[in-house]
Amino acid sequence: MSGGGWSRRRFVGLLGRTAGVAALPAAACGGPSEPDAPAPSGSSAAPGAGTGASGRQRGSSGPRPLYVGTYTSAEGGGEGIGLAEYDAGTGRITGRGVLTGVADPSYLTVHPDGRTLYAVSEREDGAVTAVRLSDRTVLGSRSTGTAAPCHLSVHPGGRWLLSAAYGSGSVAVHPVEASGAIGERTGLVTHSAPPPGPGQQGPHAHQVVTAPDGGHVLAVDLGTDTVYTYRLDDGAGTLTEVARARTRPGAGPRHLTFHPGGRHAYLANELDNTVAVCGYDPDTGRLTVGEAQSTGTGSGTNHPAQFLVTADGAYAFLANRGHNSLTRYAVEAGGARLRLLGTVPAGGDFPRQIAFSPDGALLFAAHQRSGAVAVFHVSGEDGGLRPAGEPFASPVAVCALPL
Numbered sequence: 482m483s484g485g486g487w488s489r490r491r492f493v494g495l496l497g498r499t500a501g502v503a504a505l506p507a508a509a510c511g512g513p514s515e516p517d518a519p520a521p522s523g524s525s526a527a528p529g530a531g532t533g534a535s536g537r538q539r540g541s542s543g544p545r546p547l548y549v550g551t552y553t554s555a556e557g558g559g560e561g562i563g564l565a566e567y568d569a570g571t572g573r574i575t576g577r578g579v580l581t582g583v584a585d586p587s588y589l590t591v592h593p594d595g596r597t598l599y600a601v602s603e604r605e606d607g608a609v610t611a612v613r614l615s616d617r618t619v620l621g622s623r624s625t626g627t628a629a630p631c632h633l634s635v636h637p638g639g640r641w642l643l644s645a646a647y648g649s650g651s652v653a654v655h656p657v658e659a660s661g662a663i664g665e666r667t668g669l670v671t672h673s674a675p676p677p678g679p680g681q682q683g684p685h686a687h688q689v690v691t692a693p694d695g696g697h698v699l700a701v702d703l704g705t706d707t708v709y710t711y712r713l714d715d716g717a718g719t720l721t722e723v724a725r726a727r728t729r730p731g732a733g734p735r736h737l738t739f740h741p742g743g744r745h746a747y748l749a750n751e752l753d754n755t756v757a758v759c760g761y762d763p764d765t766g767r768l769t770v771g772e773a774q775s776t777g778t779g780s781g782t783n784h785p786a787q788f789l790v791t792a793d794g795a796y797a798f799l800a801n802r803g804h805n806s807l808t809r810y811a812v813e814a815g816g817a818r819l820r821l822l823g824t825v826p827a828g829g830d831f832p833r834q835i836a837f838s839p840d841g842a843l844l845f846a847a848h849q850r851s852g853a854v855a856v857f858h859v860s861g862e863d864g865g866l867r868p869a870g871e872p873f874a875s876p877v878a879v880c881a882l883p884l
Contacts, residue, residue: 544568544569545567545568545883546565546884547882547883547884548562548564548884549562549565549847549875550563550847551563553586555877561579561580561582562579562583562598562600562612563576563878564578564579565577565873565875567843569838572843573870574854574856580619583600585602587601588603588632591882592635592657593635593637595614596661597612597613597620597661598613598614599642600633601644603629607626607629607630608622608630609623609625609633609644613661621662623655623664626651626653626669627644627648627651631645631646632689634691637695641713642654643689643698645688648685649671650684650685650705651671652689652698652700653666653668654669668714668719670700670722672700672702672707672709678733678752679731686702687735687736688701688736689701692710692761694743694766696712696766697763698712703751707725707727707728708728708737709722710724710725711766723766724766726768731752733751733752736749738788738797740790740816741793742815742816744760744816746758751786754776754778754784755776756775756776756788757772757774758774774821775821777806778806783801783803785799786801786835787835791841794815794816795811795864797810798810800846802832805826805827805829805830806827807827808821808824809822809823810822811864827848829850829853829872831849831851832847832855833849833880836882837859841861842858844857844859849878852875852876852877852878853873853874854873856869
């Protein structure tokens with residue numbers, strides 16, 4: 482798709498953002514694990530959690546690192562990747578500065594070994610950047626050859642970095658070197674079919690994630706109303722399409738999260754304000770999209786953003802932009818059914834992304850328009866959410882990554 486669609490995406494997110502957000506130290510966005518070596522103050526070593534699931538055992542209190550993604554080119558935006566700490570017991574966030582030198586780091590993740598942070602540069606000339614966490618050294622950037630990459634993930638084996646580009650509807654693959662640095666791109670696919678959905682001018686790849694079986698990579702495309710399944714060649718770093726799953730026209734699928742059982746996944750549809758339970762066959766990589774279900778947000782304007790599922794598979798949470806709430810679902814029938822339990826206020830305006838702390842005791846919500854990260858205690862008994870104090874101010878917060 483053209484850069485115009487990418488600009489509209491950013492404009493919609495920024496529209497109505499609270500003016501004059503203080504340029505406090507930012508914080509960052511979603512992923513796993515923990516460095517073995519001690520890190521300096523503000524990025525202390527911490528075990529990580531997967532981007533879609535939360536553990537149920539509660540950890541001890543104490544400072545943990547938090548990173549925040551932002552748009553550096555947006556009015557009132559950040560200056561780079563925000564650095565912060567949060568107390569694992571109380572959820573209180575304390576700013577620790579900013580890591581500069583990374584442009585528009587709107588999405589962040591970490592390597593499975595916890596030593597390296599990766600960020601997209603969501604610009605027309607897209608790039609991905611690696612940062613060594615032990616000393617916050619930028620290890621370098623690589624061009625993705627795509628427009629406006631907005632999501633990235635590391636393959637579980639740790640050898641490949643996958644990125645999804647909204648502007649060009651593409652998925653890129655880069656090798657990860659032993660140091661954590663990123664090599665030159667080895668793979669690229671662009672979603673040229675099926676035709677764009679209603680109101681869309683082209684493909685918009687919004688997410689790329691590896692299925693729990695480890696053998697398949699799934700790319701969610703809002704523009705073509707399709708989830709593509711690829712086989713990753715672990716030697717060459719290339720992608721081969723093996724299946725497609727269509728949503729209903731105009732649904733605008735944005736984010737897919739797997740149930741820990743590996744046989745079901747949950748799809749957030751941004752454009753028609755619905756969710757769907759999907760069946761998944763790990764042998765073939767084929768996804769089957771179920772019927773559209775309610776987000777619990779009523780008839781007003783709302784754009785679902787992201788799902789999370791607890792590690793025990795008991796509850797799922799959905800971030801709602803517009804309604805500015807978090808929907809809670811009970812997961813039933815071994816992952817095959819979502820039962821709507823209700824919504825709670827998300828603690829800010831336009832919750833772009835949500836993430837669990839590694840132990841699952843806290844849920845973080847990054848609010849793009851109000852420029853803040855809100856934190857909630859997660860009940861291990863019923864999945865209930867309780868605010869953990871006042872939100873932490875962070876300019877154009879679009880991604881929060883607690884480690």
